[in-house]
Amino acid sequence: MSAKPIVLRFDAGTLVLEGAAREANDLPAQFRWDERVLRWRAPAIAYRHVVKEFLRRGVEFEDRARAYDRFDFQPTLNVEPRPYQAEAISAWEKNERCGVVVLPTGAGKSLVAQMAIARAKRSTLVVVPTIDLMNQWYDLLLTSFRAEVGLIGGGFFELGALTVTTYASAFRFMERLGDRFGLVIYDECHHLPSGSFRYAAEFALAPFRLGLTATPERTDGGDQLLEELIGEFVFRRDAREMAGEYLSDYSVARLRVELSPAERAAYERERAIFQRFLQEKGIRLGGLQGWQLFIAASARSTEGRRALMAYRESRRIALGTEAKLRVLGELLRRHRRERVLVFTAENEMVYRISEQFLIPAITHETNVKERRAWLEAFNKGDVLALATSKVLNEGVNIPEASVAVVLSGSGSTREHVQRLGRILRKVEGKEAVLYEVITAGTTEEQISRRRGESAPFQDSRGRAADHDLLNTASGNADR
Numbered sequence: 001m002s003a004k005p006i007v008l009r010f011d012a013g014t015l016v017l018e019g020a021a022r023e024a025n026d027l028p029a030q031f032r033w034d035e036r037v038l039r040w041r042a043p044a045i046a047y048r049h050v051v052k053e054f055l056r057r058g059v060e061f062e063d064r065a066r067a068y069d070r071f072d073f074q075p076t077l078n079v080e081p082r083p084y085q086a087e088a089i090s091a092w093e094k095n096e097r098c099g100v101v102v103l104p105t106g107a108g109k110s111l112v113a114q115m116a117i118a119r120a121k122r123s124t125l126v127v128v129p130t131i132d133l134m135n136q137w138y139d140l141l142l143t144s145f146r147a148e149v150g151l152i153g154g155g156f157f158e159l160g161a162l163t164v165t166t167y168a169s170a171f172r173f174m175e176r177l178g179d180r181f182g183l184v185i186y187d188e189c190h191h192l193p194s195g196s197f198r199y200a201a202e203f204a205l206a207p208f209r210l211g212l213t214a215t216p217e218r219t220d221g222g223d224q225l226l227e228e229l230i231g232e233f234v235f236r237r238d239a240r241e242m243a244g245e246y247l248s249d250y251s252v253a254r255l256r257v258e259l260s261p262a263e264r265a266a267y268e269r270e271r272a273i274f275q276r277f278l279q280e281k282g283i284r285l286g287g288l289q290g291w292q293l294f295i296a297a298s299a300r301s302t303e304g305r306r307a308l309m310a311y312r313e314s315r316r317i318a319l320g321t322e323a324k325l326r327v328l329g330e331l332l333r334r335h336r337r338e339r340v341l342v343f344t345a346e347n348e349m350v351y352r353i354s355e356q357f358l359i360p361a362i363t364h365e366t367n368v369k370e371r372r373a374w375l376e377a378f379n380k381g382d383v384l385a386l387a388t389s390k391v392l393n394e395g396v397n398i399p400e401a402s403v404a405v406v407l408s409g410s411g412s413t414r415e416h417v418q419r420l421g422r423i424l425r426k427v428e429g430k431e432a433v434l435y436e437v438i439t440a441g442t443t444e445e446q447i448s449r450r451r452g453e454s455a456p457f458q459d460s461r462g463r464a465a466d467h468d469l470l471n472t473a474s475g476n477a478d479r
Contacts, residue, residue, distance in 0.1 A: 004019055005019065005060045005061055005062050006018065006019040006020045006059070006060075006061045006062070007019055007061070007062045007064055008050070008051075008061055008062065008063050008064060008065045009064050009065055010044060010064075010065040010066070010067070010178065010179035010205060011041075012175045012176075013043075013044050013174060013175040013178050013199070013202070013203030013204075014041050014042065014043060014044055014203075015031075015041065015042045015043070015044055015046065015047060015050060015065055015205065016034070016037065016039045016040065016041050017031065017039060017040040017041075018039065020039075020040050022038070024040070026057070027040060028042070028046070028049065028050045028053040028054070030042040030043065030046035030049065030050060031050075043202055043203075044178050044179075044202065044203050044204055044205040045201060045202045045203075045204065045205070045229070047065060047066070047205035047206075047207060048098075048205075048207040051063065051207075065179060065205060066179055066182070066205060067179040067180050068122055068123040068179070068180055068181050068182040068206075069122070069123050069161070069182075070121055070122060070182075071121055071122065071123065071147065071161050072121060073117055073118050073121065073145050073146075073147055073161075073162075074145065074146050075114065075118060075144055075145060076143065076144060076145065076146060077144070079111060079114075081108075081111060081112075081115065082108065082246060084103070084107070084235075084237055084242070084246070085108055085111055085112050085115070087235060088101045088103070088112050088234070088235040089112055089115045089116060089119070091234040091235045092112075092116060092210060092234050092235070093119065094234075095231060095232055095234045096231075097116070097119075097120060097183075097207075097208040097209075097210075098207075098208060098209045098210075098230065098231030098232070099209075099210065099211070099230065099231035099232050099233065099234035099235075100189060100210075100211035100212075100213065100216065100226050100227075100230055100231065100232070100233045100234065101210065101211065101212055101234060101235045101236075102213055102214065102216055102233065102235065102236040102237070102238075103212070103214060103235075103236075103237055104214045104237070104238060104239040104242060104247060104417075104421055104424060105214045105239075105394075105418065105420075105421025105422065105424060105425075106247050106248075106399075106421060106424045106425035106426065107214075107237070107242055107246060107247060109187070109212040109213075109214075110137075110140060110212075112210075112212065113126070113185050113187070113210060113212060114140075114144050114145075116183065116185065116208075116210045117145070117162065117183065117185075118145075120182060120183040120208045122181070122182025122183045122206075122208060123161055123162075123163075123180060123181050123182055123183070124161070124162050124163070124181060124182070124183040124184070124185065125163050125164075125165060125170070125177075125180075125181040125183070125184045125185070125204075125206070126141070126162070126163070126164045126165070126184075126185045126187060127165055127166070127167055127170045127184065127185065127186050127187065127200055128164065128165070128166055128167070128187045128188065129166065129167055129187075129188050129191045129394070130166065131153060131154045131166065131368070132368075132371075132372075132396065133187065133188070133394075134151065134153055134154060134164050134165065134166055135154075136397065137164045137187070138151055138164050141162050141164065145162060147160065147161045147162050148160035148161050148162070149161075149162045149163070149164070150162070150163040150164070151163070151164055151165070152164070152165035152166075152169045152170075152173060152177075153165050153166040153168070153169040154166075159177075159180065163181070167191055167192070167194075167197045167200055168197075170197075170200035171196050171197055171199050171200050174199060174200055174203035174204055175203055178203045178204040178205055178206075179205055181204065181206045182206055182207060182208055183206055183208040183209070183210070184200075184201070184204055184206040184208075184209050184210075185209075185210045185211075185212065186200075186201070186209070186210070186211045186212065186230060187212050187213075188212070188213055188394055189211035189212060189213045189216070189226060189230060190213045190215055190216050190217070190218060190223060190226075190414065192211070192225075192226065192229055192230070193218065193220075193222030193223065193225040193226065193229070194222065198225065198229060201229035201230065202229070209229075209230045209231055210230070211226055211230040211231070214417060214418065214421055215413070215414035215417045215418055216233070217413060217414055218414070219414075239417070239420065239421070239424055243424075246426060247424045247425070247426055248402070248423070248424050248425065248426055248427065248430045248431060248432045249431045249432070250420070250423065250424060250431065250432035250433065250434065251431070251432075251433050251434070252420075252433075252434050252436065253433065253434070253435050253436070254435075254436045254438060254448065255327055255435055255436065255437045255438065256438050256439075256440045256445075257321065257323035257324055257326075257327055257437060257438070257439055257440065258323060258439075258440050258441070259317065259318075259321050259323070259439060259440075259441070259442070260321070260322065260323070263317050263321055263322075264441075266313070266317055267314050267317045267318060267442065270310040270311075270313045270314040270317070271310070271314045273306060273307060273310035274307050274310040274311045274314060276307075277297075277298075277303060277304065277306075277307035277310075278294065278307075281293075281294075281297050283297060294307075294308075295308075314442075314443075315443075316346075318439045318442040318443065318444050319344070319345055319346065319349065319407070319408040319439070319444070320346075320348075320349055320352070320408075321439055323439070324407050324408075324437050324439070325352075325353070325356065327437050328342065328353065328357070328405060328407060328437070329357065331403075331405055331435060332357060332385060335402075335403045336384070337384070338384070338402050338403050339378060339381070339384055339385070339398070339400045339401045339402055339403065340384060340385040340386075340401075340402075340403040340404075340405065341385075341386055341388065341392065341398075341401050341403070341404045341405070341419075341422055341423065342359065342385065342386065342387040342388070342404075342405045342407065343388060343389070343392075343404065343405065343406045343407065343408075343409060343419050344387070344388075344389055344407045344408050344409075345389065345408040345409050346389065346408070347363045347364075347365070347389050349389075349407065349408065350362075350363055350387045350388060350389050351363075353387040353407075354387050357385070357387075359385045359386065359387045360374045360377075360383055360385075360386055360387070361386075361387050361388070362374055362375075362386055362387070362388045362391060362392060363388065363389050363391060364389075364390075364391050366391070371391075374386060375396060375398060378398060378400070378401070379397075379398060379399070379400055381400070390415070392422065393415060393418040393419060393422075394418050394421075396422070398422060398425075399425035399427060400427065401422055401423045401425075401432075402423055402427075402430050402431070402432050402433070403423065403432070403433055403434075403435070404419055404420065404422060404423045404432075404433075404434045404435070405434075405435045405437065406419060406434065406435065406436045406437065407437050408437075408444070409447075416436075419434070420434050436448060
């Protein structure tokens with residue numbers, strides 16, 4: 001190496017070394033020679049490891065990479081953490097202030113984040129998936145710390161000692177801002193491995209990182225990247241462990257309904273067309289690759305396009321059978337004095353429910369002001385039921401919700417744990433219930449069985465009750 005101290009700088013989401021010869025062979029393994037600028041370069045995320053390695057070897061260097069500041073963040077209220085929150089932050093600190101904490105919705109992940117901010121004492125960025133959640137975090141930080149709070153996203157670009165942004169904005173601006181934060185908190189961090197979002201971690205040099213989620217698992221296996229992007233899983237509790245003391249007690253009831261004779265005939269006809277095409281093409285479903293092969297094959301012929309239509313029609317029949325709406329009517333009557341959330345897989349069904357039962361609908365098409373108005377009305381009790389597809393799966397605060405009716409959904413365990421989480425916030429005297437309405441004799445049974453094997457998607461006593469509602473007019477069944 002050169003006799004002069006080498007200089008470490010931040011450059012567009014990377015680290016570069018000045019003063020290190022090309023022949024240097026004792027640099028940290030993360031560095032690669034960049035012929036464009038004749039410098040050694042490493043990903044910004046390697047900053048922590050690079051500095052530790054230089055210090056371990058006694059290498060003389062000048063750190064001009066970091067531009068973040070130290071702060072003594074004073075909380076406005078001294079909230080006593082629950083034992084599990086104290087355990088979580090302790091585990092995070094022992095892991096050199098890096099790692100992922102998994103706690104169910106309603107368990108107070110945000111307080112863990114506030115404790116991390118106070119203990120790290122560095123400029124902090126909080127990254128969230130939606131504008132609504134960004135605004136919630138902004139309000140929370142303003143009322144929690146005596147500090148300047150900034151916003152990046154939703155038309156704002158303001159840096160503060162504490163700053164809140166979305167994953168999309170973090171990806172967009174991290175090349176410029178990746179040196180400005182000593183701590184980055186990734187809320188709902190299961191989003192981080194998605195496509196370009198991962199650059200929100202790779203382009204940041206923050207030596208301290210905290211990931212928060214209730215549902216880290218991803219169907220594409222991307223959750224394995226969280227350890228690389230944030231740190232190890234340092235603490236984990238699920239809803240069943242915390243029900244009663246810290247979350248509401250809850251039960252899960254699976255209600256099975258039957259197709260009408262006409263629906264059954266149409267379902268079997270369409271399903272046969274779909275299955276025959278798969279057999280002819282030698283395609284086996286059961287994963288993302290099999291589905292991609294089917295989509296590719298369906299585009300090559302008239303038979304393929306008909307098979308795709310048959311798949312969609314059979315799914316529409318199973319998910320939208322009239323028997324489900326009869327059951328929903330009975331459940332709404334049964335819980336007419338409670339706050340009820342109705343979840344479906346398709347927006348079409350949301351609007352159908354809204355029209356038939358006069359329930360407000362919230363989908364991705366609902367504008368921000370209307371959505372906020374309905375959620376406020378729901379929390380106040382002016383509206384007792386909401387119908388939605390996926391937009392309320394996360395990032396909303398509706399503590400009074402106590403009943404969830406899942407009329408249809410995907411096979412994703414994460415989606416259903418998120419839906420369960422919407423009704424688990426602790427309220428005195430509350431016992432939550434989640435109903436899963438399944439059409440018997442269809443692929444929906446297989447999907448339900450797969451996600452139902454997950455421990456959180458059982459009730460707080462570790463079981464889920466099954467009931468049959470065989471096309472009864474009212475859908476009566478004991479809970």
